[in-house]
Amino acid sequence: MCAPFLFIVVSLLLSSPFSSSTLLRITKGLSLSVEKPNNVLISANRVFSSGFYPVGKNAYCFAIWYSQSLDDGSYTVVWMANRDQPVNGRRSKLSVLKTGNIILTDADRLIVWATETTTTSLVQLELYDTGNLVLHTLEGKILWQSFNSPTDTLLPLQPLTKNTMLVSSRSQSNYSSGFYKLYIDGDNVLRLQFDGLEISSFYWPNPWLQPWELGRSTYNNSRIAVLDPSGHFKSSDNLKFSAADLGTGPKRRLTVDVDGNIRLYSLNEKLRAWVVTWQAKSNPCTIHGICGPNSVCTYHRKGGRRCNCILGFKMKNQRDWSYGCEPYFNLLCNEEAVFIKLPHVDFYGQDLAYFPNQTFERCKEKCSQNCNCKGFQFKYDRTNGYYLCYTKALLLDGYRSEGFEETMYIKLPKSNLSSYDKPSQEFRLDCSQQVTTPLYRNYKQQQENSTVKFMLWFACGCGGVEIIGFLLVSYVLYRNRQGSHATENGYLQVGTGFTKFTYAELKQATSNFSIEIGRGGSGVVYKGTLSDNRVAAIKRLTEANQGEEEFLAEVSTIGRLNHMNLIETWGYCVEGKHRLLVYEYMEHGSLAENITSNMLDWKKRFEIALGTAKGLAYLHEECLEWVLHCDVKPQNILLDSNYQPKVADFGLSKLFNRGSIGNSSFSRIRGTRGYMAPDWVFNLPITSKVDVYSYGVVMLEMITGRSPTGTVHAMDDNGGMEQRRLVTWVRKKMHETTGNGSWIEEIIGTAMDGEYDKNKMELLVRVALQCAEEDKNTRPTMSKVVEMLLDHENDEFEKSFIPCIIDACDSLKFEYLVEE
Known part of the structure; x- marks a missing residue:
């Protein structure tokens, strides 16, 4: 059977x-x-x-x-x-x-x-x-x-939380846990720690400065940091940085490298190589433990990092710089000592004591009389007008720089005085041999009765086959029921603070929906204050007949979207017929409210164009599902406190799986008159190109200050006046005056007061006109728009890459050996 x-x-x-x-x-x-x-x-x-x-x-x-x-x-x-x-x-x-x-x-x-x-x-x-x-x-x-x-790498959208940390690898070829850790400390600050063989210390941010002196904040309880796909990193302690190639497109990773530096990498697809687009420490010698104890680190931009043993010391491990140097001598407590001068050198921390207003001889005497003293630093205090004396218990994190005015004195036995005239020994790693670390396993053989084993398998055979068959059939039936991406919603809710609110909470937050700040086809937006005192924009959707399952499915997609140029959604409410979304509140309102304002100079307008393009490109091409906005207009582009744009009112328009976008269908026309692509009117398949068209119209409106829903009066060929749409008017102006360079001056809005970069504004208009083409096949994608707007900065962009210098024994091959 x-x-x-x-x-x-x-x-x-x-x-x-x-x-x-x-x-x-x-x-x-x-x-x-x-x-x-x-x-x-x-x-x-x-x-x-x-x-x-x-x-x-x-x-x-x-x-x-x-x-x-x-x-x-x-x-x-x-x-x-x-x-x-x-x-x-x-x-x-x-x-x-x-x-x-x-x-x-x-x-x-x-x-x-x-x-x-x-x-x-x-x-x-x-x-x-x-x-x-x-x-x-x-x-x-x-x-x-x-x-x-995580191990040593943070990927885009992967949160670093209070319960996780990044730990460097031991070397380029040894993936085991190294000495450097990145995590959010107990004071809520993101820090880099050197956790060495004998000692540990923090070195980033600069340990001698308070967090608030560096713009960090200890007053937060979320303790989370995230890198978004566009290359923007943000931590809950207010740390922010961006990739030099900021924007959607490149594959990225943030890694704690083997040398203790954090680096943000972007993949150059053509060269098939990772390029550093940001790093925490520009000078590797300021990284703790980089050369080991009893050594001095020197950094040259062209030559990279170099490690040298102090006079009287030798390398401890020829293949690994982290072990540092060890003395040739054994200095006894009562043995007569001499002090060797090391100008422009500092050893961070490990002070036995601090003595203000000291002479050199008194400082030298204090170190000589202390058996634990390895040397002292003698430093002039310009503020108080006297010398300071720091006696050192250990010689760690040595760093030489011509910019240092300090002088270090190393304590050595006088009996070896003749050998101290030799120059200090430079680290020279021996990379000639392969390092193999055996891992011995004691595998215990299990004693089994072969007859019992056979009978057990035979007895379970038929029943097991039926169970396996049932599981396989169940898998075939159910594996397509849930999309692979819907399960990630739970993680993203944690990473973005996505919350389910009750209707009563939002009613109270908005004072019974009394402060209206916006209105659109999909609902009314109210200003409110949440229970945690965050000011929010709360949108009450008019499509109350939408089913709860459909609404939650679309809301889950919104929760997974994370981009610096998309409005951040904090939560939602679904109770009975009530459907509400809770967003971050934008201080400067919408672009529509600011188009004619002289607060938006040409630089801000260009940044708004670029940021909006990046946000739409993310929706179309980078997020887990394709999202068509379907209603791109100035009212849906909001401006934060720095006038950076954030696209709003997305996600409830139309969602597509990547494989089915060519078969798109809508039950009704969506959008706003003046900004809608002709694709809607001619009943063409709706793709992401409808958003591209709307974007082009919005950009033309932002530059000219003229609404696309009105008419532009222009002189016709016979000297009379005719009415034209905004796109047609701009295109005709450009063609009529090609060559004399005056067309941009004729269409530019009065809000910029004649002060603008003509090349950038001309570039933006040309890109906008290409987006607003009647034929959707001639319109660029939003990622191409981003590329065109950034094209003028290519030279500066190439120069902005930070060189990646990891002074390591790259030819040294580390291998584990596991016995068979």
Whole structure:
């Protein structure tokens, strides 16, 4: 009786995606084997892969990496499950157990890593387009995700929270945990820490300054930091920075490198190489532990970092600079000592004592009489007009700079005085040999009775086949019920503070909806103050007949959108027929309120054009689902306190899966007269090009100060007056005066008072006219618009890249060796 059903199960297995070399997901009872290197999980967009990654001889870690190899053939790893405990290259596997737990077993005997999750529901392990490896139920509940346990890299949309940290790798080829950590400290400040072999210390932000002196804030309780896809990083302590190539498009990663520096990288697709677009420390010698104890770091922009042992010291480990230097001598407590002068050198911290208003001889005497004193710094205090004396217990974080006026004196035994005339020894790492670290495993053989084992398998055979068949059929029926991206909504709600409000809460926040600040086709917007004192814009939707399931599905998509040029959605309310959305409040209102204001100079207008384009490009091409705005107009472009634009009123217009956008359909025409593309009128398929058209019209209105819903009076060929639409009028002005350079002056709005960059304004008008073409096929994509607006800055852009200098023994190959 088992045979026919067994044939059906085998057929299902052969026809399922698990039979291919790359998988989209795995479910309960299935495994990935280290002995099948091509059998990996891959994201739907094929950007990320996950599987067993080789880290040495017969040594593997379960990892996530970028699928595209670099120019040198290597791959960029962004996450590892077992970075400090590689597994055997034979019989090791990652398994999704029927209990809902994921385990990584070494040689099928030793569990080295597990998610420690349990559930009775059907689950699947899936690699999302964001690079997040997620274990979730078919109902969408997330049980575990790699984003919550990062290694050394933060990907766009991955939150760094109070419960997570980034830890550097030990070296370029050794992925095990290194000495540098990035995390949000107990005082709510994002910090870099050196956690070395003997001592630990903070070195970023500058430890001698208070957080508020650097613009940081300790008064926050959210403790979260996020890098968005456009290259903008923001932390809850007010730390903000951006990539030099800010904008949608490039693949990015934020990594704590092996040298202790944080760097933001963008992938150059043509060169197949990562380029540094931001870094925390411009001078690597200010990174603690970089050269080890008893050494001095010197940095030259062209030559990079150099490490030298202090006179009387020698390198401790020829292959690893972090061990620093050790003395040739053994200085006894009562032994006569001499002091060697090191000008322009400082050793940070580790002061035994501080003595103000001292002479050199008294300072020298204090160090001589203290057996624990390794040297002293003698420094002139210009403020008080006397010398300061700092005696040192340890010689750590040595740094030489011609800009230092300080002088350091090192304590050495007088008996070795003749050897101190030699120049200090420069670190020269020995990279000639490969470093192999054996990892010995004591695998215990399990004693099993073969007869009992056979009978057990036979007894469970038919029943097991039926259970497996039921699970497989259930998977085939349910795997498409929930989109892979809907499950990520729970994480993004945590990352963005997305909250479900009650109707009573929002009614109270708006004083019974009494302060109206905006009105549109989809609803009325009110100003309100939430219970945590945040000022919010609360939109009351008029489409009250929308079903709760449909509304929540669309709201979940809005919650997953995260871009600096999109209005931030804080929450929602769905009760009965009430549908409300809660947004951040914009101080300067909408673009419509500011078009004729002289507060918007040409620079601000150009930035508004660029920022709006970036926000729309993200909606169309970068977010988890394609979102068509369908109502781009000045009223839906809001301006923050710095007049930076944020596109609003998106998400409830039309959502598309990436594969189905060509088959778009709308039940009714959407948009606002004057800004609507002709595609609506001629009943053409609606694509993202309708937003492109509207964007072009808005930009022309912003430049000219003229509304597209009105008429422009122009002189016709016979000297009479005729009425023209805004787009037609601008295009005719440009063609009539081509060559004499005066057309931009004729159309520019009076709000700019004649002060503007003619080249930039002309570029913006040409781009806007191309967007507002009648034929949708001739309109550019929004990402192309961003590219065109940034084109004039290409030269400056190339110069803005920060050189990446990691002074390391790059040819040194570190490998683990796991015994078979």
